[in-house]
Amino acid sequence: MKKTTGMNREITRTWRPATQAIRGGTWRSEHGETSEALFLTSGYTYDDAATVAARFAGDDPGMTYSRLQNPTVAMLEERIALMEGAEACRAQASGMAAMTAALLCQLSAGDHCVAARAAFGSCRWLVDHLLPRFGIETTVIDSADDAAWEAAIRPNTKVFFFETPANPTLDIVDIAHVCALARSHGIVSVVDNAFCSAALQRPLEFGADVIAYSATKLMDGQGRVLAGAVCGTSDFINEKLLPFQRNTGPNLAPFNAWVVLKGLETLSLRAHRQSENALKLGQFMEGRVPVMLHPGLASHPRHELAMRQMDACGPIFSLVVDGGRAQAHALLDALELIDISNNIGDSRSLMCHPASTTHAAMGEEARAEMGVSEGMLRINVGLEDIDDLIEDMDRALTAAGM
Numbered sequence: 001m002k003k004t005t006g007m008n009r010e011i012t013r014t015w016r017p018a019t020q021a022i023r024g025g026t027w028r029s030e031h032g033e034t035s036e037a038l039f040l041t042s043g044y045t046y047d048d049a050a051t052v053a054a055r056f057a058g059d060d061p062g063m064t065y066s067r068l069q070n071p072t073v074a075m076l077e078e079r080i081a082l083m084e085g086a087e088a089c090r091a092q093a094s095g096m097a098a099m100t101a102a103l104l105c106q107l108s109a110g111d112h113c114v115a116a117r118a119a120f121g122s123c124r125w126l127v128d129h130l131l132p133r134f135g136i137e138t139t140v141i142d143s144a145d146d147a148a149w150e151a152a153i154r155p156n157t158k159v160f161f162f163e164t165p166a167n168p169t170l171d172i173v174d175i176a177h178v179c180a181l182a183r184s185h186g187i188v189s190v191v192d193n194a195f196c197s198a199a200l201q202r203p204l205e206f207g208a209d210v211i212a213y214s215a216t217k218l219m220d221g222q223g224r225v226l227a228g229a230v231c232g233t234s235d236f237i238n239e240k241l242l243p244f245q246r247n248t249g250p251n252l253a254p255f256n257a258w259v260v261l262k263g264l265e266t267l268s269l270r271a272h273r274q275s276e277n278a279l280k281l282g283q284f285m286e287g288r289v290p291v292m293l294h295p296g297l298a299s300h301p302r303h304e305l306a307m308r309q310m311d312a313c314g315p316i317f318s319l320v321v322d323g324g325r326a327q328a329h330a331l332l333d334a335l336e337l338i339d340i341s342n343n344i345g346d347s348r349s350l351m352c353h354p355a356s357t358t359h360a361a362m363g364e365e366a367r368a369e370m371g372v373s374e375g376m377l378r379i380n381v382g383l384e385d386i387d388d389l390i391e392d393m394d395r396a397l398t399a400a401g402m
């Protein structure tokens with residue numbers, strides 16, 4: 001295996017994210033294959049005993065076991081790091097494996113974590129149920145309230161954890177403000193960038209320390225595999241994340257890594273076209289539904305901040321209908337083109353009712369606290385012709401009495 005022939009790392013590191021998404025991290029075997037090779041292997045063999053001893057001692061950079069390294073997974077890791085502008089990245093089996101590893105690798109009993117209250121259901125479960133079981137204190141706050149972050153800091157606060165835009169309320173966190181506050185107190189900021197990916201938002205440029213990802217969403221983007229990633233400094237990845245990952249094993253399978261590599265080739269195109277479609281569909285729906293939660297529309301309370309942090313509005317927005325669950329379900333049932341599905345980031349348009357799906361398990365009280373009402377619907381806008389999407393939504397809104 002060698003890096004692409006003639007590649008000069010001084011030059012390749014300067015490529016912009018859209019180029020990195022197609023080229024970054026490519027290794028080619030002696031066959032010079034165009035597309036990345038898929039190494040479905042759990043182990044490796046060695047020419048002699050001294051070589052394997054040197055590898056286990058860390059004196060030889062070769063691979064030893066796929067829980068530690070795999071060539072296909074390594075290509076994905078380098079590519080994501082280059083797109084994100086991070087020193088290092090480690091792929092994970094899923095987005096939730098990434099979140100769990102990013103938090104547990106650095107928190108210990110007696111530490112305190114401040115987290116956004118508006119979050120993906122399983123992220124809230126980590127904060128509300130998992131961390132406290134191991135003696136880690138947690139506080140959840142309104143992440144769009146800048147002052148609330150500072151007020152929540154305690155002497156033992158070690159981590160800030162948030163996503164922006166948040167799922168499914170589309171709350172926008174001021175990344176630069178919150179991450180600067182974290183740094184000034186020696187707190188590590190962990191940002192879940194699933195809603196945007198590096199194609200639309202690069203939190204490290206705004207001072208974030210660690211990026212944790214669901215690559216299942218925009219990065220695969222075609223609804224095929226679960227995948228995740230954690231990015232950060234080499235020190236963080238090598239000293240905190242790797243010991244945790246190597247010994248607990250939330251590794252990404254080489255096949256899934258290969259699928260995500262293929263997804264990344266079209267990520268920038270998809271993310272921007274899906275954002276364009278989401279903006280047009282949002283503009284069409286505004287005024288027709290009582291509440292739009294859409295970072296691309298001027299009606300969003302943090303529209304300007306969102307557009308400063310993001311290159312485009314992203315494919316996902318939410319809305320709230322007046323008639324509660326019955327009217328929300330009626331709208332879903334009237335759709336012909338847009339699928340009822342709880343996935344996001346997919347090239348297909350998908351719509352779901354968070355209160356009865358992604359945020360059902362957390363219970364009514366937690367939903368009310370984070371603003372997930374019975375009338376809320378979340379939509380992922382895909383790559384279909386925008387006129388077909390608008391016609392489908394128009395018909396469904398009429399059928400649901402809007």
Ligand SMILES: *Cc1c(COP(=O)(O)O)cnc(C)c1O
Nearest residue numbers: 094095096120163167194214216
């Ligand atoms: C989907 C999602 C996750 C979890 O990712 P999986 O790949 O499904 O495990 C975490 N955070 C956010 C914001 C998500 O949308």
